[in-house]
Amino acid sequence: MPTVSRLIALFATTLAFVLLAARAEACTVSAGSANLGGVSSYTVGTTSQQGSGSAGLQCDITLALLATHYVGLRVENSTLLLTGPGGLTIPYIPSATQNGAALPLNTFENISSTPLLSLFSGTGGTVPIYIRTTPTTALRAGDYTGSFDLRWYYSICTVGVVACITFDNSPGLVRPLLTAPTNWGTGVVARITVTLTVQNDCIINAPAAGFGSAPLVGSFNPITRTIQIRCSAGTSYTVGLDDGANASGAVRRMRYTSGSTSSYLNYEIYKTTSSTERWGSVGAARRASGTAETNPNIYDSVTTQGYTYRAAILPGQVTPPGGTYTDTVRVDVAF
Numbered sequence: 001m002p003t004v005s006r007l008i009a010l011f012a013t014t015l016a017f018v019l020l021a022a023r024a025e026a027c028t029v030s031a032g033s034a035n036l037g038g039v040s041s042y043t044v045g046t047t048s049q050q051g052s053g054s055a056g057l058q059c060d061i062t063l064a065l066l067a068t069h070y071v072g073l074r075v076e077n078s079t080l081l082l083t084g085p086g087g088l089t090i091p092y093i094p095s096a097t098q099n100g101a102a103l104p105l106n107t108f109e110n111i112s113s114t115p116l117l118s119l120f121s122g123t124g125g126t127v128p129i130y131i132r133t134t135p136t137t138a139l140r141a142g143d144y145t146g147s148f149d150l151r152w153y154y155s156i157c158t159v160g161v162v163a164c165i166t167f168d169n170s171p172g173l174v175r176p177l178l179t180a181p182t183n184w185g186t187g188v189v190a191r192i193t194v195t196l197t198v199q200n201d202c203i204i205n206a207p208a209a210g211f212g213s214a215p216l217v218g219s220f221n222p223i224t225r226t227i228q229i230r231c232s233a234g235t236s237y238t239v240g241l242d243d244g245a246n247a248s249g250a251v252r253r254m255r256y257t258s259g260s261t262s263s264y265l266n267y268e269i270y271k272t273t274s275s276t277e278r279w280g281s282v283g284a285a286r287r288a289s290g291t292a293e294t295n296p297n298i299y300d301s302v303t304t305q306g307y308t309y310r311a312a313i314l315p316g317q318v319t320p321p322g323g324t325y326t327d328t329v330r331v332d333v334a335f
Contacts, residue, residue, distance in 0.1 A: 026158040026168040027059040029188040032150075034131045036194070040201035041232040041301060044090065045137035049196060052098070054122055055129035056190025059156045059168070061116050067157035067164045070173070070181050071119065072110045075103045076189070078148030082133070082196055085142040086234065091134040092194060094148060098130050108153075112180065131194050138301045140234040141200040141335075148194075151187040202231040202333045209311055217265070217319045222312040224273050226293070227331060233301040237289045238334050240281035241269055244327040250278075251314075254325035263320040269329070270310045279309055281332065 034053030043049075061069075073096075081089040093102040096111060103109060111119065122128035129150070155175040157164035169175055172185020205228040211220045231237055246253040246264060253264040271279045271287055278285060287307055290296050294306035 026061075026166075027057065027154060027156050027170075029056050029152055029170075029190045030058070032056040032126075032129060032190055032192045034129060034192065034194050036131065036133070036196040038197035038199050041139045041141060041198050042201050042203065044133065044135065044139055044196070044198055045301075046135055048135060049133045050098075050131065052122075052128050052130045053192070053194075055096075055127040056150055056192060057152045057154065058124060058126040059120060059154070060125065060158060061120055061156065069116060069157055070110075070112045070153075070155040070175070071114070072108055072112070072153040072184055072187075073103070074108050074151040074153075074187070075105050076149040076151055078105065078146065080105065080146070080148060082144035082146040082194060084144035084198060085140040088139055088144075088233075090136045090139070090144050090196065092146065093132050093134070094192070095130045095132070099132070100130065108184070110180070129192060133196065138233050139198050141198050141232050144196045144198060146194050148192055150190045150192055152190060153181075153184040153187040155181065198232075200232045200235050200237075200335045202229055202237070204229050204331055204333065206331050211267075211311075211313060215319075217313055217317055218315060220313040222310050224308055224310050226306045226308045228304045228306050229289075229292075229333060230301065230304040231289075231299065231333065231335075233299055235299050235335055236297070238286040239289070239307060240286040240332045240334065241279045242281045242330045242332070244329045246327055250280075252327065252329070254327040256320070256323035256325045258321070258323060263323065263325075265320055265325040266314040266317050267327075268312055268314055270312070273308055273310050275310070286334070 032054035034051050036049045036051040039049055075094060081091055083089050095102055120127055153170050153173055155167055155169045155173050157167045159166040167175060170185055170187050173181055174183040207225055209223055209225045211223060214220045244252045246255045251266050252268060253266050256263045269279045271277045289305055292305035293308045295303050296305060
């Protein structure tokens with residue numbers, strides 16, 4: 001009889017241990033984020049931007065990889081828009097896998113069938129979230145931010161091989177013995193913040209400028225050309241021309257090389273067709289976007305500004321040896 005009493009007492013102690021262990025907490029839910037980095041406004045307009053981050057759920061699953069787990073989620077409380085300067089927006093799509101199906105708003109998703117090692121594959125054993133934007137044009141440069149709530153439902157086994165010895169449930173979830181949950185409870189919310197920085201950019205079309213051919217320096221006529229530029233929406237800018245690849249001091253020069261000997265032909269570029277102001281790269285020598293000959297002060301990322309300049313061979317120099325003289329001048333845009 002004493003032996004039977006001891007067995008009953010041992011069984012009761014073991015049962016109490018299992019019931020207490022079943023309430024062990026192995027999961028945490030916290031705010032997450034996904035930073036898509038900084039990208040040209042024109043790239044954002046033509047290409048979906050992608051990134052990933054933490055979805056907010058982290059669980060210790062190392063002792064129960066083969067046991068049964070239940071995980072669900074719901075995307076809530078969002079327009080799924082990134083909002084930036086002037087109220088401009090960029091739509092985005094959250095997904096549970098890279099390039100996967102969009103997680104719809106306000107729809108419960110049961111992802112219990114996802115292998116645990118794949119599900120908790122993020123940094124530090126977190127669940128990753130994947131974000132991709134919809135290409136959007138005519139954006140101003142600046143930071144675009146948005147957020148959405150992920151409501152997590154889970155019953156994660158923390159110790160067990162086939163049978164679950166200990167587990168952690170989200171609030172209200174009733175873990176069944178054999179079948180999937182029918183009562184998922186209220187879940188726990190993690191807010192996910194998404195950020196993307198749109199950077200100023202320009203598209204520049206600078207056609208080649210040729211003086212033709214002539215026997216003497218004084219025989220070359222001035223030429224005019226137009227540089228076309230369009231930039232990110234809402235952005236004024238200035239345009240500069242450097243001194244070229246062969247300058248001597250502040251004098252631009254074209255070069256012709258024959259063997260080991262180089263010869264030079266001095267020339268200059270002026271701001272407009274009638275101006276005598278040198279178009280340079282520093283300070284007042286630059287051109288403001290408001291002085292464009294075509295479409296000044298229109299900054300919608302679509303309309304092109306045109307800057308027409310005059311280039312001339314400088315008089316008063318000795319005619320150099322015959323040959324093809326060339327130079328390369330860099331156009332730069334500053335915001």
